Amino acid sequence: MNRIAENFFDLEVMAKYLPSILDGVLVTIQLAILIVLSGLALGFVLAVVRAFQIRAVNWLIVLVVDAFRALPPIVIMIVFYFALPFVGISMSGFVVAWLSLTLVLASFAEEIFWTGILSVDRGQWEAARSTGLGFLQTLRDVVLPQAVRLTIPPLTNRTIVITKSTAIASVVAVPEILTQASAAQAFSANTTPLMMAAVAYLVIFLPLVVLSRWVESRFGWKR
Amino acid sequence: MLELEAVRKSFGAIEALKGIDLLVARQELVFIIGPSGSGKSTLLRCCNRLEEPTAGRVLVDGVDIVSPDVDINEMRRHIGMVFQSFNLYPHLSALGNVTLALRRVLKMPRDEANERGRAALDGVGLAERADAYPNELSGGQQQRVAIARALALEPKVMLFDEPTSALDPELVGSVLDVMRTMRESGMTMLVVSHEMGFAREAADRVLFMDEGEVVEAGSPARIFESPEHARTREFLRRVTGH
Ligand SMILES: Nc1ncnc2c1ncn2[C@@H]1O[C@H](COP(=O)(O)OP(=O)(O)OP(=O)(O)O)[C@@H](O)[C@H]1O
Ligand SMILES: [Mg+2]
Numbered sequence: 176m177n178r179i180a181e182n183f184f185d186l187e188v189m190a191k192y193l194p195s196i197l198d199g200v201l202v203t204i205q206l207a208i209l210i211v212l213s214g215l216a217l218g219f220v221l222a223v224v225r226a227f228q229i230r231a232v233n234w235l236i237v238l239v240v241d242a243f244r245a246l247p248p249i250v251i252m253i254v255f256y257f258a259l260p261f262v263g264i265s266m267s268g269f270v271v272a273w274l275s276l277t278l279v280l281a282s283f284a285e286e287i288f289w290t291g292i293l294s295v296d297r298g299q300w301e302a303a304r305s306t307g308l309g310f311l312q313t314l315r316d317v318v319l320p321q322a323v324r325l326t327i328p329p330l331t332n333r334t335i336v337i338t339k340s341t342a343i344a345s346v347v348a349v350p351e352i353l354t355q356a357s358a359a360q361a362f363s364a365n366t367t368p369l370m371m372a373a374v375a376y377l378v379i380f381l382p383l384v385v386l387s388r389w390v391e392s393r394f395g396w397k398r
Numbered sequence: 399m400l401e402l403e404a405v406r407k408s409f410g411a412i413e414a415l416k417g418i419d420l421l422v423a424r425q426e427l428v429f430i431i432g433p434s435g436s437g438k439s440t441l442l443r444c445c446n447r448l449e450e451p452t453a454g455r456v457l458v459d460g461v462d463i464v465s466p467d468v469d470i471n472e473m474r475r476h477i478g479m480v481f482q483s484f485n486l487y488p489h490l491s492a493l494g495n496v497t498l499a500l501r502r503v504l505k506m507p508r509d510e511a512n513e514r515g516r517a518a519l520d521g522v523g524l525a526e527r528a529d530a531y532p533n534e535l536s537g538g539q540q541q542r543v544a545i546a547r548a549l550a551l552e553p554k555v556m557l558f559d560e561p562t563s564a565l566d567p568e569l570v571g572s573v574l575d576v577m578r579t580m581r582e583s584g585m586t587m588l589v590v591s592h593e594m595g596f597a598r599e600a601a602d603r604v605l606f607m608d609e610g611e612v613v614e615a616g617s618p619a620r621i622f623e624s625p626e627h628a629r630t631r632e633f634l635r636r637v638t639g640h
Contacts, residue, residue, distance in 0.1 A: 296485070298481060298483050298485035299485060299487065301448055301479075301481070301485065302479075302481060302485035302486075302487070302544075302547075303487075303498075303499075304448065304471075304474065305446055305448060305474055305477070305478075305479040305548075306474065306475060306478075306498070306499035306503065306547065306548065306551060307471045307472065307473075307474040307475035307499055307503040307551070308471070308498070308499060308502055308503060309471050312502050312503075316498060316502060317487055317498070320489045321487075321488065321489055324489070
């Protein structure tokens, strides 16, 4: 019992490393928000571009999107961080983490939005076009509002999965929660900081999970 | 008002329309009957280019809408269309359904669009249901909203593709009433339907189509009482059941 307390809940260690863990919390939150904003926006834009059905463009989108969905995010980050400098592109760890996870989220989001667009009945397009609405107007005012509603449950789930993987940004030295906690653990030779990291992740992501439940029930498709 | 000249449409190897000539005069109601797969829907859909004809011309008020340099969106607002499955926008209220094109195509300000939209809903007897969503309306009410959506644009001609086929029998009458009122107010209409009673009473001309061709055309009395062609007789015997 004492060993557990000493190793996981050492109050002295807690007090000492709390500030650096809190710094990590801030970085994680910033990173997560940026990824969600840019990832969902890019995914949405790609799905809309795909709706134009330009064959070459769509092939390219599918190719890129499938690659980013297939590759483990940690591999993408390591390649961006350690390999790209050899071709003259070097980015900070934060930018690498942001860019990698943005591309991953955008790829999943594109597929989800695209599935949503496809699931809108063809009659909706025909009704709108028959009243003189153009392609873009139909997409914006008729198809997307229905498609987005259908995509909210899978989208929130995917968004949570990917924002959680900000933890792997520790491999490219981003001072987010896990990085800070690992460092503290090494310095203090005590696992309490890892416990603190776990609690910090819960504090950040548990509300998100709860929020996603609410969003799903709020925007679920009623007919 | 609406004129088709040698309109053909093929889907790959299937020839859905084999050269259709048709003239719908101003204020005329032309009724199309025919067996399933005879090309009735395809014919209607060529009239607003939801389907691109393979050959031929489609003139609306003298303008060939098939010509590549016509502004099809501008033309389509003069050609109302009503679908078998209503195709109302489920995320918009009845009024929202009716006003969308007013605001986006006619660029009306919201107030003016709402005013015209309410008048259109009033015209189909649904003034009080303006704020209802499609899922809160009966099939007959939904189809009337769909008619109001097309009528609000003040089209020159209205196309109906089996407007009552998806309705419960007791709701058919309300939609036919609206169509009758439109007819009386002088709307030019091209109607595909199996409502033979309505055709007898309201149509100026009835066309019988089979296998992508107009087999015969004439007044309702002539087509229903003394059809010339065996195919017409056969079809009428099947649908009227004697
Ligand atoms: N998009 C399409 N692709 C391929 N074939 C089609 C398409 N639309 C229609 N067809 C074919 O064209 C022919 C005419 O179809 P159409 O829908 O116009 O018939 P219809 O008279 O409206 O029949 P129904 O009474 O069943 O509605 C049919 O053989 C049909 O299979
Ligand atoms: Mg049909």
